[in-house]
Amino acid sequence: MENISRWLDLARWAPSGDNSQPWDVRFEEHTDALVFRISVKKDSIRTVFDQVFHGSYVSLGTFSQNLVLLAEAEGYFCTKIDVLTEVGQPATFVLTFRQELSHGSKIWKKPIEELIRHRRVTRYPYQVKPLDPEILEALQVSLSEFPEIRFSYLESPYHELASLFFKLDKFRYRHSLAYNQFLDELRTETEFQRTQDGLALKSLGTPLPAQWFLLLLRRFRWLHFLIHLGVGAVMAYLGGYFLIVRSGAIGALCASSNSPLSWFRFGMAFQKVWLSAVDEGLAFQPMGTPLLVYSAVAVNDTDHFSPRDRQELQEISKSMLDRFKIDLEKPCVFFRIGKTSKVAPDSARKPMPPLERA
Template identity: 25%
Template sequence: MAERGILFKILDLARWAPSGDNTQPWRFEVVSGDHIVVYGFDTRDWCLYDFDGRPSYMAHGALLETLRIAATGFGLDARWAIRAGCTATAPVYDVTVHEAPGLAADPLLSHIETRVVQRRPMHTTPLSAAQRERLVAATGPGFQVQFFESFAERFEVAKLLWGSAHVRLTCPEAYAVHKEIIEWGARFSKDRIPEEAVGVDPMTARLMRWVMQSWARVEFFNRYLLGTVAPRIQLDFIPAMACAAHVLLRPRRPLTTHGDCVEAGVAMQRLWLTVAALGLYLQPQMTPVIFRWYAQAARPLSAKPGIDDAVRLLASRFDALTGSGATDPFAFFCRVGNASQPVSRSIRRSLDELMTKP
């Protein structure tokens, strides 16, 4: 049994796990010296991108893996289980912690806090064979890793993201999310994405801030002033070309259950931390994956005419790019490469804010 103070130190590291738009869909309770409870939740009730809670479940998996890695730094073995009978929108994870004499600290431990999103252009220096091998090995046997590295492949991904961004920026349901997730005028944000980390130049950021005050302004700029062009160039097309590779995490079995998505989050976090261990950076590119989930489920994305047709077209283009069948499962899509250290990032809520009890 561990001292409670050590468990709080473990949770203080674990809270640095990634989550969609820095939502941090979890709260903690230390029950005893060998029992931590993670109360998860999802954001599907307000976030278009949280399809059936999958991205939130993946964030839970990333958190649980980060917690396990953090525990090894104290010679502790942490194992988790999904509590039977919990609801889909509020899953509960019981984490048991035991002393493990001789257990070595996980090599990824030192990268938990330094792992960060890099949304700006990266260097195009190709990955080495050794780097590819490390990334493939990081995800475990339940997943495959597909790379898109050549100029032609990066150009095809850039076109896919260009189309995906057009849907994202012209969909009123997505606008409601975008309006909430950016903390304007900030370099750091504990519960959103700070403006300086968005990835656009200051002039575009100022324009975006003004335009996004109402959907009427967004529609006017999109219709008459090519309002989607500047952000798509800066946020999607240029970064898609300026990287070493795009990486697709492919589960070997469909993401059918809540547990499947949690395991995908474990693999995602190990991939991301390994990227950091290699001295590289990563930017998630989940919108094409999420839109593909909507298309696979024949689920409408928007009430606006034409959006769902565009989503189905994007899904078929994604399949063609990856050489996949329409039912093949995808879990995580990102770009990686070398770059300078970002000066702005999302931070986290304090541990006190994340605890359910004092």
């Protein structure tokens, strides 16, 4: 029981979209197995962009990958993942672990606990010189237990990809009022320390002026008109275009189907490759929000998006498919990898509630 609480306490250092940390965990101990029921926390659905829970499933997957690796280090292997579904409710993923002889899993250079605890998003420009192909191959190999997920690297220069992201990001800022719940949940550092809830502004990684702007927007929603006057384009340039072209390599992960389990396993794979990059001494940043947001919801959401919006997204989605063979209708994410001497700041986590037995 002590071990389980320690695993969960470490697993919560997993990455999650907007640092939402949507995991709810219940635990059962059987004579021959440990069973974890991992589902989406009741109060964590906060944006129009996660109505079908895809982003949350990815985050449950990153969390579960941590759990799998921590358990493996102590001789427990995840032998089964079941999915429980109920109409209108998010799926629950049931992970069964059994004590078994070693499965010959990946050998890490650094202790896995250290990797899990110190993995961070690094949102700085990286050295642009190409990375050692052997290291890149090692990242690819780390995903061998996910045969359904395609891993690829893009050819540099990355201007074309950066332009598509720029369009997606501008779209996102233009619709940031659809993010009303997101703005409601924003917390300054002091507020976060006091409430231990909401989205800690610091961990979103936006530059300081953009953080001030978001706080102003939270207070005075009418200031949104500034986005249309070019502020959105500046934010999209600095937070997307500029960083993409300053990367050592750009990778992509794509899954071939769209079920809750695919999104969940996609999250597991995503975390595995991220930890592998950290193990190789590389900095890493997902460029995932626009893809997850728009592929999953916006194209079909007639309540929040106009026909013109949807047409714009469909055009972007077509370019992604034609140019990069990335199908936005399925789980996919891009990420920047590179070397940098800058140290990413620690991000915030909510405490794990006391362990509940199912």
